[in-house]
Amino acid sequence: MNLTSLFLHTLETTLPVFAMVFIGLGLRRAGWIDTAFINTASALVFKATLPTLVFLSIVQADLESAFNPALLGYYLVATLGSFLLAWQWARWRVAREDRGVYVQGAFRGNCGIVGLALAANLYGDYGLSAGGILLGAVIISYNALSVVVLTTYQPGKQANWRSILHDILRNPLILAVLAAIPVAWSGVTLPNWIETSGQYFASLTMPLALLCIGGTLSLHAIRSDSRVAFSASVMKMAVLPALATTGAWLAGFEGQELGLMFLFFASPTAAASFVMVKALGGNDRLAANIVALTTLLASITVTAGIFILRVTVGA
Template sequence: MTSVEQALGPLFLLILTGALLGVVRWPGGDFWTRLEGVIYHLLFPAMLVSTLATAEVGSVPVVRLALVLLGAMIAFALLLWIGRGWLSLSQPAFTSAFQGALRFNTYVGVAGAAALHGSAGATVAAVAVALMVPVVNVLCVAAFVAAGTLGPSSLGKSFTALARNPLILACLAGIALNLSGIGLPGWSDATVSLLGRAALPLGLVAVGVALRPQVLMRLSAGVWAATVIKLVLMPALVLGLALLLGLPPISRDVALLFAALPTATSAYILARQLGGDAELMAALITAQTLLAMLTLPLWLGLVIG
C-alpha cells in the first residue's frame, strides 16, 4: 500500500460511513443538518484559526501558490462561460455545472493535506482555503448574476453572506493573530485546537451523509463536462503550473490535492437558494465524490511515492 493510499484510505472510509448512515437515516430528523451547521460555523473555523494563528505561514510560497490555484480556477471559469453554448444547458443547469467545475470540498482537502504532510500540509491547506474560498464564491455568484437566475434582491444577500462567511472570517482572524504576534495565548490555544480536531472527522462523515446515489440516474452532458474539468483537466493544469513555477514539494502536493477535489456539498444549498438546478447539483456532488476516490490517489501518486 502506498503512502497516498494510507493517507486517503481512512478519509474515504469516513465518507462511506456517512453515506451508509444517510441510507439508513440514522439518527433521524434534522440531526445531520444541525451538525453540519456546527461544523461549518464553529468547528472548522476553529481549526483554521488554530492552524493559521500558530503556523509558520512565511514558509508557504503564497504568491506562487495563488498563481497556480487561482490562475487555473479563473482560466476554467472563463472557458466554461465562453463554451456555455456548446454545453446546450439551460441557465439554471449551467450555473450548477459551473459550481461543479470550480468548487472544492474543503473538508476533504484539509484532511487530506494533514494526512499526507502533517502540520506543514495543514498550514499550506489553510492558506489555500484563505486564497480560494473568497474567489470561488465571487465567481459562482457572478455566474448566477450573468445567467439571470439571481434576482436583484438576492444579490445583496449573497454578497452579505460572502462577507460573513465563517471560513473567510476564520482565515482573516488566524492570519491577523499570526502577523500581530499574539497567536493563541494561554488556554485558548489548547481550547481552539481541541475544537478544531473534531471538525475533520465529523466533516467527512457529513460529506457522506449528503450523498444521494439515487440522483446518479441523471448523468447529463453538464455532469460529465463539469466532472471532467474538476477531476481531470483542473489537476492537470495545476500540476503543470506548479512544476513550471517550481513550487516546493509540500505546496505542490497540496495544490494538486485541492485541484483534484470533488465539488463542495454546500453547492447544493447555493443552487437551491439562487435559482440553480439543485437536482443536477446533487448528481454532480455524488458522482464527483465517488469518482474522486479513484482519481485522487492516481493524481497524488504521480508526485508522491
C-alpha cells in the first residue's frame, strides 16, 4: 500500500467520527437540536447505552488479548507523567488562578466517547473490549488527579475524597467493566435475544454521543479565546500524545496496543472537565474554550498521528 492509499485509508477511519461531531454542530446552529435534547441524550449515553456497549464488548471479547496488565500499568504511569509535566509547565507560564484549569484541560481526554469510537473504527472488537477495560483506569485516574490540581488553586476549596470515591464506585462505566469481566471469564453465553437487543441499544451510543459533543461546541467562545487555551490545547493534542506514545513504543508496545494507547492519549479534552471546573468555581470559560479547541484540532492531529504510526511502525 503506497502512502496515498494509506493516508486515504486513515481518513476513512477518522472522518466518520469527526463528521458526526460537525453534523452535531450544524444541527445545533440550525435549531434542530437544543440544550434539552443534548442534556437528555448525554445522560442516556452516560447512564445506559455506553455502559451496555462496554459490557457487551468485554463479554464477547477474548480476554486473553483484551485484558493486558502491562498496558494498564503503562497508561496509568504515562497519565501521571503527563499530569506532572503539564503542571510544571503551568507553574512557569500560566497565571496562578488559571493553573488548575490549564492542567486539567491539558491531560484529561475524552476517552469514553471519542477515544472509544476511534478505537472501534480502527481495531473493531479488540478496540472496544480492550478500550472498555482501559476506561476503568482512565475514569479513576482522571477524576482523582483533576480534583487534586483544581482544589490546589481554588481558595477555600477542599477535596471531598469520600464523595469522589463514592462517585467513582457508582460510575456506570466502572460498574459495566466490573460486571462484564467475571461474566467473560466464566464463559457464560448470553441468550441470543438479550445479546441482539443489547446490540441494538448499544448502537445508539456513538451517534448520539458525537452529535452531543458537536452540539455543545461554541465557535463564538473560541473566537474570544486567549493564548492560555491555545497553549493547553497544543499540549493536549500534540505534545503529550507524542511523548506518551513514543514512550510506549520504546517500552516495547506495538501494533494494536500502541495504536489504542495513542488514540486514548490523543483524545480531545473531556467535557466533564468543564463541569468539574464550574462546580469548584474556577474559570469555566477557559475550560469550555479548551474543550472546544481540542475537539476541533482532533480531526487534524488524530488523523496525522494515526497516519504517522502506520507509516513508521505499522500500528
